[in-house]
Amino acid sequence: MKSMMRISFMAVFIVMASLVSGGLVSAESPRSGQGMTIWFDTGGAPGEPFSTIVQKGAEAAMNDLGCDVKFMYSDWNPETMLVNFKKAMAANPDGIVVFGTPGDPAFGPLVDQAFAKGIVVTSIDTALPKTLLQHKADGFGFIGTDYTTQGTALAEEALKRSGLKKGDRVFVWGLKRLPERGKRALAIIDVLEKAGMVVDYQEITPEVDKDSSLGTAIISGYLSSKPDCKMMIIDHGALTSQMENFLKASNAEPEKIYAAGFSLSPATASAIQNGYVDLVSEMQPYMLGYFSVVQVIMSKRYGFSGFEIDTGGGMVDKSNIGMVAPLAKQGIR
Amino acid sequence: MHKLSSFGKYTSQFAISLLLILMLIAFTLASPATFLGWSIYEAFLSTIPFFAIPALAMTLAIVCKEMDMCFPSTIALGGFVFAWLWTHTGSLGLSIVVGLLAGTAVGWLNGFIVVRVGVPSIIATIGTQFFWRGVVMLLCAGLALDLTGIRETALHHVFAGRLFGVVPAQALWAFGTAILMWLMFNRHVFGDAVRFTGDNSETALKMGIDVDRTRIAVFSLMGFLCALSGIMVCIEMGSWWPTQGEGYLLLVFASVFIGGTSAFGGQGSIYGTCIGATIIGIVEAGIISAGLSGFWTRTFYGVIIVTSVSFYNILAKRQK
Numbered sequence: 001m002k003s004m005m006r007i008s009f010m011a012v013f014i015v016m017a018s019l020v021s022g023g024l025v026s027a028e029s030p031r032s033g034q035g036m037t038i039w040f041d042t043g044g045a046p047g048e049p050f051s052t053i054v055q056k057g058a059e060a061a062m063n064d065l066g067c068d069v070k071f072m073y074s075d076w077n078p079e080t081m082l083v084n085f086k087k088a089m090a091a092n093p094d095g096i097v098v099f100g101t102p103g104d105p106a107f108g109p110l111v112d113q114a115f116a117k118g119i120v121v122t123s124i125d126t127a128l129p130k131t132l133l134q135h136k137a138d139g140f141g142f143i144g145t146d147y148t149t150q151g152t153a154l155a156e157e158a159l160k161r162s163g164l165k166k167g168d169r170v171f172v173w174g175l176k177r178l179p180e181r182g183k184r185a186l187a188i189i190d191v192l193e194k195a196g197m198v199v200d201y202q203e204i205t206p207e208v209d210k211d212s213s214l215g216t217a218i219i220s221g222y223l224s225s226k227p228d229c230k231m232m233i234i235d236h237g238a239l240t241s242q243m244e245n246f247l248k249a250s251n252a253e254p255e256k257i258y259a260a261g262f263s264l265s266p267a268t269a270s271a272i273q274n275g276y277v278d279l280v281s282e283m284q285p286y287m288l289g290y291f292s293v294v295q296v297i298m299s300k301r302y303g304f305s306g307f308e309i310d311t312g313g314g315m316v317d318k319s320n321i322g323m324v325a326p327l328a329k330q331g332i333r
Numbered sequence: 334m335h336k337l338s339s340f341g342k343y344t345s346q347f348a349i350s351l352l353l354i355l356m357l358i359a360f361t362l363a364s365p366a367t368f369l370g371w372s373i374y375e376a377f378l379s380t381i382p383f384f385a386i387p388a389l390a391m392t393l394a395i396v397c398k399e400m401d402m403c404f405p406s407t408i409a410l411g412g413f414v415f416a417w418l419w420t421h422t423g424s425l426g427l428s429i430v431v432g433l434l435a436g437t438a439v440g441w442l443n444g445f446i447v448v449r450v451g452v453p454s455i456i457a458t459i460g461t462q463f464f465w466r467g468v469v470m471l472l473c474a475g476l477a478l479d480l481t482g483i484r485e486t487a488l489h490h491v492f493a494g495r496l497f498g499v500v501p502a503q504a505l506w507a508f509g510t511a512i513l514m515w516l517m518f519n520r521h522v523f524g525d526a527v528r529f530t531g532d533n534s535e536t537a538l539k540m541g542i543d544v545d546r547t548r549i550a551v552f553s554l555m556g557f558l559c560a561l562s563g564i565m566v567c568i569e570m571g572s573w574w575p576t577q578g579e580g581y582l583l584l585v586f587a588s589v590f591i592g593g594t595s596a597f598g599g600q601g602s603i604y605g606t607c608i609g610a611t612i613i614g615i616v617e618a619g620i621i622s623a624g625l626s627g628f629w630t631r632t633f634y635g636v637i638i639v640t641s642v643s644f645y646n647i648l649a650k651r652q653k
Contacts, residue, residue: 046467047575052475203627205617211580213383213566218627220376221618224367238574241477245570249376266479267572331476 033067033297036095039088040293043099043125045075049237049265049331050285054124056331057289058097065297067094076178078102082110089114095296100126100142101180107131111140120299122306124288126180136306139299143291145283145312147180151187154260154281155233157315159195161279162231162258166196169228173202173218174235175209184262185235192233200226204236212238219246229257237263240280244271264316264333269325272318282314286332342602345593345645349608352641356612356619363623373618375499381614382507383566384581385607388588389514390551390558392606394454395589396518397551398531398598403443403458404559404585406465408578411436411560413469416478416573425488433560439465440556444549470575477574484571493569503565510558515603527551532599587613587634591641612637 040058044051055071062069072088074080078101088096089110096114100107100123107123111131114121115138123131125144132142164170170192174185185201192199200222208214223229234240240261247257254275261268262281271277291309298304316324316333327333361368387404394401415432419425439461446457483489494502518524526547529537534544559578567573590596591612592605616637617630 045576047470047473047475049475049477049574052575055475201626202621205627205630207580207583208617209580210576211578212574213570213577214380214580214584216380217373217376217614217618218621220373221364221367221622224370224372225364225622225624227366238576241572242570249372249379251372265477265572267477267481267570270479270481270571329479331474 031064031066032301033062033065033293036067036297036300037091037093038062038067038069038095038097038293038296039072039084039091039093040069040097040289041072041074041081041084041088041099043074043076043081043101046073050263053285053331053333054289057286057291058293059289060286061290061293065293067293067297069293074099076101078106082106085110085114089117089119092117093119094300095120095122097121097292097296098123100124100128100144103180104128104130108134111135115140120296122292122295122299124292125283132306132308139295139304139306141292141295141299141306141308143288143295143307143309143311145310147183148187149310150262150281150283150312151184151235152191153313154262154279154315155188155191157281158231158233158258158260158279159191159197161317164195164197164230164258167198168230169198169200169226170231170233171200171202171222171226171229172233172235173204173239175204176201177203188233188235197231200229204239208239209236212236212242215239215242216246216249220250223250223252223257231258231260234259234261236261237265237268240277241265241267241271243268244274244276247276264324264328266325266329269321269328272316272321273325275318278317280316281312282316282333284311284314284333287311342593342600345648346602346604346608348644349591349593349605349612349641352637353608353612356615360615360619360623363619367622368619371499373622375495375501376618377611377614378504379493379501379569381610382501382503383562383569384584384614385507385588385610386510386562386565387555387559387581388585388592388606388610389511389603390555391585391589392592392594392601392603393514393518393527394551394555395594395596396531396598396601397527397548398534399447399454399548399551401440401443401458401552401555402455402582403439403462403465404555405578405582406462406469407436407439407556407559408563408566408581409469409575410439410465410563411556412563412567412573412577413473413478415560415564416480416567417472419480419483420478425483425486429488429564432564433557436560436563437553437557440553440559441549443556444552447552448545448548473575475575477572479572480567481571483568489568492565501569503569506561506565510561511603511607518601518603523547523550528599583634584610584613587638591638593641593645595645609641 042051042055072084111121120139122141127142176182176185259277260279324333411432414435415428418428447454526542530544530547588610592609594601616633620629
């Protein structure tokens with residue numbers, strides 16, 4: 001009798017569970033991006049830290065909103081970005097996300113064609129001001145930050161926190177040769193020079209740009225020839241992450257030189273914790289990916305206009321690295 | 334490009350050594366604070382081995398009239414296998430052995446495609462470079478691996494520690510590798526097989542040299558040494574990153590050709606490659622220490638490569 005009752009209870013429970021779950025499923029509203037396809041240019045090459053975090057953000061939005069995102073890679077080459085855009089347009093998707101690196105004159109006419117075909121376009125990382133003005137009402141937005149603003153903010157913050165005085169020597173290692181990206185190094189130099197610092201600028205060579213392990217001798221050579229250097233600003237994520245190794249190889253004690261840079265990685269987190277990097281400015285690339293997908297879907301489905309979202313301003317130092325470091329390992333920060 | 338006689342070979346080695354000495358004197362005069370202290374040499378000894386080791390193997394490949402464009406990806410793959418295994422098992426011994434085996438396997442496969450399938454080495458290895466980089470990207474999902482904990486291990490001292498607190502261990506490994514490679518190239522039957530195969534493979538075959546096996550062995554050795562370099566980079570830097578090895582492409586070829594190895598095969602110099610790698614490795618730091626802009630670096634690379642290769646060619650022509 002008892003076993004019969006148990007079986008009956010179980011049967012009732014199973015039926016109720018299926019009814020509830022069925023009810024829940026049927027009550028679930030379709031997700032905003034359901035049935036939509038977005039072609040997404042990640043800017044860099046597959047596996048590059050920055051592009052990977054952008055892609056992860058876009059993937060998170062894809063999972064949250066239920067759309068389909070197809071990723072393209074341009075290796076930071078403006079021509080490839082334009083070719084990718086044309087390929088994407090030929091596939092007639094609902095939306096396209098681009099890096100604005102090629103600029104308004106190159107992208108403007110293509111974006112006009114895309115909107116004429118009913119494809120929503122939005123740009124990330126590098127702004128396209130004229131295109132934004134023209135198509136903002138159609139849903140063309142910009143997610144990112146201005147390189148000049150980001151460079152200025154980091155240099156000003158580093159000056160404030162380090163307490164350097166007029167005439168102090170600062171080393172800046174950057175990529176002036178890149179048209180848009182170079183604005184960040186120029187802004188850093190501008191702030192430092194206006195504050196009366198002696199600035200030693202060095203351009204990052206293509207070899208060091210690709211393989212940060214080659215940077216050791218450069219920092220060692222510089223520091224031994226300029227032992228009075230008080231601050232180093234590294235306009236490069238991978239090189240910032242290796243500052244601990246560079247400074248150790250140069251026999252520089254932790255906290256002796258105020259070091260600031262860009263972008264987070266597990267190695268940068270370790271360098272902050274060990275006192276070899278003091279301040280990191282983060283563009284929060286994950287949000288470039290996430291917000292841009294949201295922007296396209298919202299504009300396509302509900303006709304929202306383009307938004308301008310500033311993702312810069314994230315500053316990481318010893319006080320908040322404990323919370324951020326595990327996220328850097330997961331490729332979110 | 335003409336080939337050098339024995340006399341020409343020694344003249345070229347003397348010339349390249351002289352060039353290095355002159356550069357060091359010039360840099361010392363321009364920046365005595367840097368070049369009269371030890372720390373810059375410690376920095377050189379900690380970074381030059383990373384591309385000097387693949388350059389030693391590349392010397393043999395080029396002497397054998399082959400080209401391995403896959404090596405940056407082999408460095409990344411060897412480093413990745415090592416880093417992944419270490420983070421998942423904590424066993425340094427296992428990680429190093431499997432990392433080295435992975436690199437050797439990639440090299441062997443390159444050799445197999447070139448020798449058995451018959452695809453020209455430059456084309457085959459461009460293809461495998463893309464393939465292995467892609468595989469690594471897929472496996473790591475584009476994320477760097479954090480190896481900061483490796484600095485506390487005993488093997489860190491073996492591979493990237495500082496002997497007496499000043500001499501980087503990787504320099505000793507590179508030095509040991511260079512001696513072994515020199516012995517293999519100049520005092521072992523394998524070196525003769527490589528030279529004859531590169532000079533004229535049909536004649537080498539008639540002389541009883543197993544040309545196919547020699548070529549596959551050269552590729553396998555390349556894979557092994559690239560993996561060793563990748564592993565040492567990981568241990569020194571406390572991290573592995575997906576683009577590892579990509580910056581070495583120009584530096585490795587420049588080291589080999591500045592060192593006097595003939596682009597047409599059959600002739601090369603292990604000593605020359607070591608000096609070539611040192612020259613290439615000190616240029617940028619020397620320029621920056623002298624207070625010049627880093628924009629000069631590539632100009633210097635170009636001048637040194639063109640001058641040295643032209644010098645070897647003129648020397649060989651005169652000896653004809």
